[in-house]
Amino acid sequence: MAELRVLLTEATSASAREVLTVLGRRGHSVDVLHSGGVSLTARSRWVRRRYPSPAFAADPLAYLERLREILTSAEYDVVLPTHEQLVALSRFADEFDALAGLAVPPFAAVRVLQDKAAAADVLDRLGLPQPATRLVHGTGELGAVADLLPAYVKLPVATSSRGVWLVENPEQLAGIAELPAVQETFAAGGAVLVQQPVSGTLLMVQAVYDHGRLVGAHTAIRRREGVQGSASAKESVVRPDVVEHLTRLGEELQWHGPLSIDAILDEHDQPRYIDVNPRLVEPVNAELAGADLVDRWLTVSRGGQPGPLPAARSGIRTHMLLMAILRHAEVGLGRRAIAGELMAAVRRRGWYAGSAEELLPIREDPVGAVFLVAITGLLLVSPALWKRLGGNGPPAHTLSPEGWQRLIG
Known part of the structure; x- marks a missing residue:
């Protein structure tokens, strides 16, 4: 593919960093919008220009106005929404599609997946397996689901693990029922989703669609957990059953652009889908x-035809050293574990033997080493500092429930 001028919609998520890596390796010219916070793309040699922008989480409409200004003053071949900016762009798809190549789904389909209760209903209607799930519409009804405990209680719009609670006993359930966000959901006529946990391995699923047709698919197993439930190590797998499920879901929603799903492989090796997100998550693995997701996303964004699904390979191992180090701090393992993790990576031992770094490829983009050393140094001084690295409140690149209401209001 010839060099393209690409604009990424945010600079702070792991997904943005990995999309940047793929684009940089393939010689594309990349600019980013940046709303503050810890930026994984900061000082990367692959970023040509950084545009300051309002925080998407705080005010998606102000963010869109800034994006509109950029696209009318500079020429881009493609805009890639690397996080929940896809949701907002879908709301105004015709306008932004006229300014640059863009692949976003119909807003009606986005509304279905943004509401976890509605998404669960679609999966059930299509026969896609889920954990035991119940939708509740009021405080009394929520108190009556004690038979499902332990269970996750999820708000209709929840992101980055916010608005999701693991409830283990009726007392905790009663407390959740009184939370303002839960009461506001019931008052607005919405439903809260209650879902039983499933024991098993996390399966990370990614897809790219062309107006309902599946044109890209990939599945990977989380081999090691990272900070806040992320994956510090992945291994690619081939799952024809998941591809068939993705095909049905895309056709039902007439999805256009990227989509990611989390699933748990149960004791029978059957995927049980637990979360659907309108974006591409960490595509380096x-x-x-060989899944070719980013190139296919670029092609679809420009109205091209990507061709048949490529034959992706199983057994490809990747890791994110930063997420592993932060995980040790998160669970209180302390300095010894952090230093040991760093040494294992340097010596290519344990999981790091035969595995590729996916988040901060320092040999190709050396600024990643500065970032990694700085964060590791802070954690070696005080492991508790990991909490500050994430900041307070929702990340600037995510869509809050308040932001969602502004989009649909």
């Missing part, structure tokens, strides 16, 4: 496995 997929690229190394």
